[in-house]
């Protein structure tokens with residue numbers, strides 16, 4: 001049943017080789033094998049978004065993505081964010097004091113960055129739609145919405 | 159990087175101290191067991207007391223006795239110290255205090271228990287933290303006076319700089335630290351008057367940083383050398399125990415290191431979480447459920463309703479409610495049902511623990527130091543002083559981490575004790591473990607009965623509350639005359655002037671493990687009392703705000719908060735077609751919150767909650783932006799049980815398991831929120847909980863205005879999009 005494979009992929013801009021059971025979710029490979037703990041475990045079944053990372057620029061739930069899937073592809077985690085969009089999002093998040101406990105926020109930020117990368121000026125409905133897979137039990141939603149708009153404004157100004 | 163679990167100690171320590179979540183490894187916090195001056199701390203630091211340290215490089219380290227779980231405790235406590243110390247906010251950092259009740263007891267609990275809860279952080283520490291800061295300031299001033307040979311009365315302090323203007327001399331805190339440590343501890347220090355505050359009242363940036371970059375360290379993130387991850391299989395029924403088990407398949411799973419039976423269940427220890435989980439799935443366990451509860455929510459509900467016919471414990475009494483109810487005309491009568499609720503914090507429960515010499519050390523988002531220490535000490539048969547607890551950031555809690563019997567901590571202790579090698583072990587609950595891990599907000603049934611006088615105001619009011627008693631689990635809660643305030647609070651202290659009133663408490667058998675849940679008794683009493691009041695107002699043909707105003711004449715704080723919310727919401731102004739408002743006001747944890755919910759018709763008999771206007775009186779506003787955040791968050795948290803969340807039982811087993819069937823509020827259902835804070839110079843009261851119980855009744859009252867039907871069973875699914 002278990003099959004250990006060598007997986008080569010790009011992780012936060014650097015090439016990475018990992019030996020792992022091919023069915024191990026990317027989340028646990030990142031957290032327990034590569035010590036990248038910024039990506040969080042919240043539900044393990046694609047319900048909460050805490051584990052969101054980017055796979056070739058698209059937001060995915062790493063808790064249900066077998067690590068073998070990333071073979072030859074590029075993974076970005078919260079630790080590796082560096083684009084202009086990402087910086088704007090993190091800055092707006094800090095300025096608007098979005099965070100409470102913070103446990104969901106890596107995932108929120110990864111989803112928000114992915115949204116703004118494809119839609120630089122999202123409406124409220126579009127924000128709600130693309131962020132509704134990310135639960136925040138502290139209910140920081142009001143500020144998440146505001147921070148995404150704030151970041152969009154920053155990016156529009158250049 | 160790819161070697162399992164190998165992070166060197168320095169790296170580990172650096173990670174942990176990032177963002178103010180530092181540990182106390184290797185150094186004592188205050189270097190003394192009392193609040194007396196200890197002289198110099200480590201490496202020329204100045205440690206005047208257990209709560210503050212000044213380093214030679216001008217940093218001010220505030221020691222937080224309260225856990226930071228998102229509510230802003232670190233920032234609030236640091237603000238209090240920094241205010242009286244006249245510190246430079248940008249140089250202030252926060253560290254979590256160790257478990258030590260003598261120094262860090264919660265003064266709201268008489269100082270005899272250390273922990274965080276009941277929205278007490280600012281309230282209990284307001285004086286204590288300011289005195290800690292003022293003491294440090296006085297000693298820095300004395301040091302400057304000695305150094306410069308000038309009168310202390312001429313020395314001033316501003317933003318971390320000590321000055322003597324007449325001689326044009328100044329020094330930074332760090333430069334004076336060593337000398338300050340030699341100064342005598344001042345007697346009584348003089349604290350600022352509220353109008354002198356420069357930091358309190360400002361929305362200072364938070365000190366629990368590192369949360370937007372993935373750097374903040376939660377329990378889940380702890381990596382220690384040789385650490386193993388444990389998961390535990392427990393009976394799906396409360397009270398069930400292991401009868402027998404077969405771990406042969408588990409032991410074949412790559413990465414599994416050990417399988418152990420402990421009193422709580424069967425633990426699987428592995429190199430990593432995934433292996434541990436795979437190992438647990440392969441376990442074959444037969445449970446002995448002979449002592450377990452095997453009933454269902456439906457059967458419990460039935461028995462709760464039957465309780466209503468029996469006499470209860472009198473929790474409040476004024477006039478003669480029975481006479482009032484039989485004397486007057488129309489009787490208004492309503493039954494309410496509230497399900498069990500899971501806390502479901504984003505970080506599933508977890509705890510890291512290791513045997514250390516003849517003691518034990520633990521790392522986790524500890525919310526209940528005294529109880530956890532006692533529990534671990536009992537498991538190991540050691541003294542509680544030998545249990546060292548390092549308090550980390552918690553990824554939410556909503557009450558759950560302050561478990562009255564330290565359940566998850568005890569499980570960890572049992573596993574660490576049972577596993578011979580003294581390596582650190584991280585117990586990780588899956589989301590399913592967390593959802594099914596008991597200690598829920600209890601299920602309740604209420605009945606409210608009232609009659610109105612000729613003037614339309616309540617003449618008599620009778621309230622029955624049926625449910626399990628939290629005090630029965632948490633034995634340190636006093637129950638004067640058998641009254642458990644966690645059951646009846648909010649109902650037995652109604653702010654309304656009602657001449658004949660009786661509140662009865664009916665305690666049901668303790669079949670399901672329960673505990674407090676953000677805002678405790680108010681989670682249900684605010685709902686029944688505030689929606690019932692709207693039903694009475696309607697029966698009287700009165701406006702809900704006007705009706706409350708009349709009844710609140712003896713409750714000026716409630717009245718002021720209600721008026722502020724009503725005014726800001728434009729209560730009474732004409733509404734567009736299809737838009738409706740509802741209001742509720744409620745006091746919990748010494749703070750009063752009023753909310754006006756505004757809904758709009760979304761078609762097909764459904765409504766959208768579009769806006770909430772919230773007013774709060776929480777005494778002096780230490781950090782207005784954090785207060786706003788807690789109101790916003792409390793409203794969102796309170797919407798989940800209103801709209802979708804419930805834990806139900808069948809054959810003694812919890813039917814829900816994860817966020818697909820225990821649904822919680824998502825961003826698309828979050829309303830716009832506007833917060834107004836009543837200006838106040840009174841000592842601060844809680845903000846973590848008081849917004850939570852108000853939103854469900856405010857929303858229900860808006861639905862009542864729209865439909866003429868009051869939801870009396872929570873959650874009211876399908877009404878709000």
Ligand code: FES
Pocket residue numbers: 040041042043044045046047048049050051052061062063064
């Ligand atoms: S942990 Fe992956 S979506 Fe929740």
Ligand code: FES
Pocket residue numbers: 099100101102103104105135136137138139140228504553554
């Ligand atoms: S900030 Fe706590 S769960 Fe989102």
